Each structure stands twice: as structure tokens, then as C-alpha cells.
Amino acid sequence: MGKNRKPIQIVILLGVLLLGGYAVGKTLFASDDGRPAVGKEAPNFTLLDLNGQTHQLSDYKGKAVVVNFWGTFCPPCVTEMPEFQRMYDKYKNQSFEVLAINLSENDLTVSNFVAERSLTYPILRDANRVIERRYGLSQYPTTFFVNPDGTIQDIFVGGMSEQDIDSRVEQLLQS
Amino acid sequence: MFQNTKCECGHQNPPDTLLCESCGKPLVESDEPLEMRYDGVARRSQKRNPNPLDRVWSFFSSVRIAVIIIIITLIGAALGTIYPQGNNAAYYKETYGWSGELYHKLGLSSMYDSWWFVCLLVMIGTSLVICSLDRVLPLYRALSKQQIRKHLQFITRQKTSYVGTIEGDAEQWVQSFGNHLKRRRYKVHIDGTALLAEKNRFSRWGPYINHIGLIILLLALLARTIPHWTEENTIAVRDGETVQVTGTDYYVKNDKFTVEYYNEAELPDMLKQQERPKLYETKAILYECVSSCGEPGIEPELKEVKQYDITVNHPMSYKGVKLYQIGYDDEPLLQSVRPIIEDVKTGQQYGPFDLPMKNPKTSFEVGPYSLELKANYMEFALNEEGSPVTKSRDPKAPAFIFIVKGPGLDENGEPYMYFPLEKDKERFSQDKINQAIASKIQIRVDGMDNVKFSSYTSYLLIRVDRALPFVWVGLGICMLGLLMGAYWHHRRIWLRIDEGTLSLGAHTNKNHFGMRSETAWALEQMGITVESDKLDNGGYNS
Numbered sequence: 001m002g003k004n005r006k007p008i009q010i011v012i013l014l015g016v017l018l019l020g021g022y023a024v025g026k027t028l029f030a031s032d033d034g035r036p037a038v039g040k041e042a043p044n045f046t047l048l049d050l051n052g053q054t055h056q057l058s059d060y061k062g063k064a065v066v067v068n069f070w071g072t073f074c075p076p077c078v079t080e081m082p083e084f085q086r087m088y089d090k091y092k093n094q095s096f097e098v099l100a101i102n103l104s105e106n107d108l109t110v111s112n113f114v115a116e117r118s119l120t121y122p123i124l125r126d127a128n129r130v131i132e133r134r135y136g137l138s139q140y141p142t143t144f145f146v147n148p149d150g151t152i153q154d155i156f157v158g159g160m161s162e163q164d165i166d167s168r169v170e171q172l173l174q175s
Numbered sequence: 176m177f178q179n180t181k182c183e184c185g186h187q188n189p190p191d192t193l194l195c196e197s198c199g200k201p202l203v204e205s206d207e208p209l210e211m212r213y214d215g216v217a218r219r220s221q222k223r224n225p226n227p228l229d230r231v232w233s234f235f236s237s238v239r240i241a242v243i244i245i246i247i248t249l250i251g252a253a254l255g256t257i258y259p260q261g262n263n264a265a266y267y268k269e270t271y272g273w274s275g276e277l278y279h280k281l282g283l284s285s286m287y288d289s290w291w292f293v294c295l296l297v298m299i300g301t302s303l304v305i306c307s308l309d310r311v312l313p314l315y316r317a318l319s320k321q322q323i324r325k326h327l328q329f330i331t332r333q334k335t336s337y338v339g340t341i342e343g344d345a346e347q348w349v350q351s352f353g354n355h356l357k358r359r360r361y362k363v364h365i366d367g368t369a370l371l372a373e374k375n376r377f378s379r380w381g382p383y384i385n386h387i388g389l390i391i392l393l394l395a396l397l398a399r400t401i402p403h404w405t406e407e408n409t410i411a412v413r414d415g416e417t418v419q420v421t422g423t424d425y426y427v428k429n430d431k432f433t434v435e436y437y438n439e440a441e442l443p444d445m446l447k448q449q450e451r452p453k454l455y456e457t458k459a460i461l462y463e464c465v466s467s468c469g470e471p472g473i474e475p476e477l478k479e480v481k482q483y484d485i486t487v488n489h490p491m492s493y494k495g496v497k498l499y500q501i502g503y504d505d506e507p508l509l510q511s512v513r514p515i516i517e518d519v520k521t522g523q524q525y526g527p528f529d530l531p532m533k534n535p536k537t538s539f540e541v542g543p544y545s546l547e548l549k550a551n552y553m554e555f556a557l558n559e560e561g562s563p564v565t566k567s568r569d570p571k572a573p574a575f576i577f578i579v580k581g582p583g584l585d586e587n588g589e590p591y592m593y594f595p596l597e598k599d600k601e602r603f604s605q606d607k608i609n610q611a612i613a614s615k616i617q618i619r620v621d622g623m624d625n626v627k628f629s630s631y632t633s634y635l636l637i638r639v640d641r642a643l644p645f646v647w648v649g650l651g652i653c654m655l656g657l658l659m660g661a662y663w664h665h666r667r668i669w670l671r672i673d674e675g676t677l678s679l680g681a682h683t684n685k686n687h688f689g690m691r692s693e694t695a696w697a698l699e700q701m702g703i704t705v706e707s708d709k710l711d712n713g714g715y716n717s
Binding site for chain 2: 010023028109
């Protein structure tokens with residue numbers, strides 16, 4: 001018994017230090033509510049585009065990514081879609097991607113909309129509002145600008161002009 | 176300073192031992208009844224020349240320190256209840272004035288999450304572990320190797336003791352005394368003319384088991400701060416819909432939602448003529464996803480795990496996930512229709528065919544007609560430019576545009592606009608939009624049987640608390656320890672006969688009165704009548 005006394009004391013005090021440090025540390029640093037925020041990692045998702053191809057956000061690490069949530073029922077979303085198309089055309093030869101996630105609408109509605117406006121960037125299909133919830137969306141449209149390292153550089157709620165998008169994409173590409 | 180800690184029986188005791196670990200001889204001179212706590216053994220941390228590690232250890236090993244920490248924690252916890260927790264600075268100033276402002280500035284408005292409060296809890300946990308360990312190990316050792324023949328002083332200085340003379344064979348007397356004690360469920364050990372009888376030793380472990388429970392409880396509370404161990408989300412589930420339970424692999428189906436309203440007679444005057452819900456209930460079915468979970472484009476494979484009727488305050492509970500009824504919405508939404516096609520001239524009807532609002536097929540063959548769905552709108556409207564748009568994604572005013580081919584129609588098909596809801600059909604003048612084709616065919620629903628509505632949206636609060644089972648386990652162990660330590664008493668009787676003189680001592684950790692009457696009873700059996708009060712050796716705690 002006497003021989004093991006010191007190691008036991010050290011193990012217990014170390015355990016207390018670790019657990020206690022964790023508990024106290026938790027109170028000192030801002031709590032994490034799981035919602036995406038600027039500077040935090042963008043929540044991953046795996047979705048199909050209109051051609052049935054799989055897109056996973058984590059596969060785009062190393063690229064600047066714009067994740068846009070939109071719906072045909074939201075007029076500012078409809079207005080900004082051609083702006084994103086122009087940005088896509090402008091930067092597509094660089095390390096850049098636009099992922100436009102539709103807000104769980106019917107297949108026909110989405111494909112009609114995309115065909116009418118000849119959009120060529122990937123249009124992803126959420127189902128039952130799962131990814132939308134994961135991103136804690138409350139208003140449409142909402143656009144997330146994701147750095148090449150996967151962290152969120154900016155979150156923009158509302159319709160965006162070409163300039164709004166352009167300045168942020170430039171920043172993304174520089175980082 | 177050197178201290179001779181060797182007992183006269185030859186046993187070498189650690190420093191600060193009160194009673195010789197072997198023969199029980201008191202090592203501190205006094206006439207008071209013996210201090211029997213922890214059987215007089217030294218606490219593990221008490222040692223000479225402590226190093227810094229030993230100092231930290233013995234700090235936490237002290238019950239005095241533990242009590243001080245607990246009192247500080249209690250005062251802190253009490254302060255936290257003065258004003259409501261977790262509001263912003265303005266709230267305290269407006270509601271409580273300067274005292275509220277001070278309360279917030281002192282950090283008492285979120286004190287249960289403050290670093291110092293958590294620090295105190297960690298210290299209590301540490302002290303629980305160290306205090307227990309330092310006492311239970313020596314106590315265990317002392318109790319598991321007890322000497323039967325104790326030092327005479329040890330016996331006569333017990334709180335319950337008796338000295339008298341006996342006649343006859345000493346060994347035989349001891350044997351028969353032992354037999355009487357066995358009837359009272361004592362374990363009896365005899366060494367010639369000395370005896371040790373003991374019962375309910377396990378009750379001594381009660382406090383330590385209680386502490387283990389408390390430590391599990393504290394760890395479980397700590398675990399609640401791990402991400403995803405506790406989550407709270409609200410989900411909206413329409414009648415008949417199945418929705419994923421946020422943050423889990425479960426899906427919940429709202430099989431049927433019902434509301435019962437108060438009738439007029441049940442309402443007080445001021446509330447009459449109002450619709451007041453009395454009871455609302457979601458007949459819910461919980462599914463677990465077994466494969467294709469979260470894979471895009473593939474419907475997940477679900478397995479039913481539980482059915483429950485969720486009402487307010489009666490949540491469905493399954494493996495740490497709880498679903499509470501928190502509200503509802505009674506806006507009806509169309510789910511699907513089964514329309515028919517009528518040839519206006521002949522009156523002939525074809526169909527019906529299935530037309531769900533969510534992802535309908537895009538081509539239909541109905542009798543001689545073939546329909547191709549060109550567009551659909553969930554909440555039909557015309558924008559400023561006069562083009563058709565949808566105002567939302569919920570089927571509040573659904574509209575469908577078909578290209579119809581068939582007898583009497585253009586070879587390339589003719590467009591037909593269809594509003595499943597009668598009110599929309601009139602509002603948007605369906606027949607006027609359709610013009611010529613409206614006089615050839617009509618797409619319409621025949622009877623309400625062919626219309627499926629979802630009348631209600633049920634709002635459920637999802638609470639995931641994966642630490643809860645551990646909290647219960649901790650509390651259970653805690654209660655078990657409490658029961659063991661409180662309900663049973665550890666009782667021991669020592670005696671030795673030296674040349675016709677019987678010396679008897681008895682000890683218990685609580686209820687000395689019971690100990691004395693049991694001893695008096697045992698002596699009575701041997702023909703020695705002694706009032707139980709006379710056995711009292713004085714001192715406190717009788």
C-alpha cells in the first residue's frame with residue numbers, strides 16, 4: 001500500500017487538474033451553441049445537385065466557397081441568382097465554387113427555375129429542411145462565405161448586389 | 176522530532192495513531208471514553224516532513240476544509256437565488272434598481288456558470304475523493320484484521336463497558352456467551368477466554384458508497400457541458416408528416432394531432448365566446464434510422480421504436496431523448512388530391528389520379544388523356560410583371576400547369592391550369608385562364624374523400640440529455656450509501672476473562688442506547704442482571 005501511495009496521489013491530483021481545468025475553462029470561454037458563426041467551421045453537408053452528383057462541403061477544402069440558401073418563393077433570392085452566375089463566370093478559373101442550396105422545394109419547381117435562367121453553378125437539393133436547420137437559418141436568402149480552410153469568413157443575410165458578392169469573394173481568394 | 180510509536184505489544188504504529196493497530200491500547204493518556212473514529216488509525220495523509228504534493232493532498236483530506244468549502248458553496252448558491260439568473264444588465268437595473276445593477280456587476284446574475292462557482296464544485300469533488308480515500312483504506316485495513324484479544328484499557332474505556340466476576344470455566348462461559356450473541360446475528364470470534372462479536376460491518380462503507388454516488392453525479396453534471404450531450408431544439412411536424420429529430424438519428428411521425436376545446440359552460444364569463452384549447456395531443460411514432468441515414472437523394476430506412484401520445488407535461492421519452500408538446504398551429508394545408516378528368520361534351524369521367532403536393536410525378540396517363548406537369552406553385556400569385564410566382568413553399572394556394580393531350584385536343588397538347596382548392600379556382604378565375612380548353616375538359620376533385628388535408632402543425636421541443644442516466648445512477652448509488660450508513664449500525668463487543676474477572680466493552684458507530692440494551696440482554700442470558708444505563712461509561716453521544 002505504502003509503495004503505491006505516491007503514484008495514486010499523482011494520478012488522482014492529475015485527474016482533478018484535468019477535469020477541473022476543463023470545467024473551469026468551459027466557464028471562461030464563450031459557450032458554443034452549435035450554430036455557425038464567423039470564424040467557426042462551416043457545418044459539413046452532403047447533397048445532390050440537379051444532375052444527381054454528390055457534393056460534400058469538406059471536399060472543397062482549399063477552395064473559396066460561397067454557400068447560398070435560396071428559394072423560388074423569395075424575391076431577393078430570385079434577383080441575386082443571376083449575380084451569382086456572373087461571379088461564377090468571372091472567378092470559375094480560380095480556386096472558387098458556388099454551392100446554391102435550394103430550400104427544400106419540389107424538383108420540378110427548381111429545375112424549371114434553373115433552366116429558365118440558364119444557371120450553370122451547382123444547385124444543391126436539401127430535403128425536409130435538414131441542412132437549412134443545421135445552418136440555423138431564419139431568413140432568406142442567407143449566404144455564407146467559406147475560407148479555403150473551411151472556416152466562415154462572413155455571413156450575409158438578405159439579397160446581395162454584384163458588388164457585395166465581389167468584394168467578399170476577393171477577400172476569400174486572398175486568404 | 177522523533178516520536179516512539181511502538182506499542183508495548185510490539186506493533187509499530189504510524190505517527191498520529193490513537194489506538195494501537197494491533198492490541199488496541201490507547202496511545203494517548205486520558206480517562207475519557209476512547210475516540211473510536213476510524214478505529215483510532217492514522218489518516219493516510221498524516222505524515223512527517225510533507226512535500227508540496229503531500230501538502231495539497233492533506234489540504235483536501237481535511238474534513239474541516241471540506242466543510243468550509245461546502246459552506247462557501249452554499250452561501251454562493253443562496254446568493255444566486257436572490258434575483259432571477261441569466262438576464263442582461265438592463266433587465267436588472269430596470270427591474271431592481273441599484274441593487275439589481277450591483278447584483279449584475281458582481282457577476283451574480285450568471286453565477287452558477289461562473290468560474291469561481293465551478294471551481295468550488297471541483298474542490299468539493301476533489302475533497303470527496305481524497306477525504307474518502309484517506310479514511311476508507313486505513314479503516315478497511317483496521318477492520319479486516321482485528322485482534323480478538325484487546326488491551327484491557329481498550330475494553331474498559333469503551334463507551335459501553337462492564338467489569339464483573341464470573342464463576343466456573345472461563346472458556347465455557349465465553350462459548351455460551353458467544354452462542355447467545357449469534358442469535359442476535361453477531362459474527363463471533365473466540366480466542367480462548369477472549370471474544371470479539373461483530374455485526375453489520377458493511378454499514379461502515381455506507382458513507383463512502385454515498386460519496387461515490389456524489390462523484391458520479393458531479394461528473395455527470397460536468398458531462399452535460401460536452402457538445403451534443405445536451406441539446407434543445409424545436410421542430411414543427413405536420414399531421415401525417417415524418418420529420419428528423421434534430422441532433423439525433425431518430426425520426427418522429429405526427430400520426431394524428433387532436434385538439435379539444437373548452438365548451439362554453441366550462442369557461443368563466445370573461446373568456447366566453449373564445450376558443451380555448453383544453454387538451455392537445457400528438458399521436459407520435461418514433462423511428463430510428465437503420466440505414467441510408469443522411470445520404471442525399473435516398474430515403475432513409477426507418478424502424479419503429481416507440482409509440483406515444485404526447486401531451487403537455489407528458490413527453491415521449493426514449494434513450495435520453497425527450498419530445499415535449501409545446502404548441503400547435505391550426506392553419507390547414509393541402510397534402511394531396513385525387514382529381515378526375517371530365518370530358519365536358521360527353522360527361523364521361525376518367526381517373527382519379529394521385530396528385531401529392533410534395534414532389535408529384537411529372538406525367539400521368541388518365542383514360543384517353545395524357546398529362547404532362549409543366550410547373551407547379553405552392554402559394555400561387557402574380558408578381559408585378561404579371562408572371563406567376565410562388566409566395567411560399569407551403570401548399571397554401573397550390574396551382575399546377577399541365578400540358579394535356581387527348582381526344583378533341585391539339586396534337587401538341589394544350590395547357591391547362593389547375594387549382595385544387597375551390598377558393599383559389601374562383602379567386603384566380605381558373606376557367607378564364609384556361610379559355611378554350613375549359614369547355615372541352617375539366618380537371619376537378621369529386622367529393623371531399625379525394626382531398627387530404629393536414630389540419631394542424633404540432634410543435635415539439637426536443638431535449639437531448641445524454642447525461643441524465645448517469646445522474647440517476649449517481650443518485651441511486653448515493654441513496655444506497657445513505658441507507659446503508661443510516662439504517663444499519665455497526666456493533667462490536669469485546670470481552671476477556673482474566674482470572675475470573677470479566678471485562679466487557681462494546682462499541683457502535685451510532686445509537687449507543689441500543690448497544691447498551693443489547694449488551695444488557697446478552698449478560699442477562701448469562702445470569703448477570705445489570706441495568707443497561709449502568710453500562711454507560713459517560714462521555715458524549717449516548
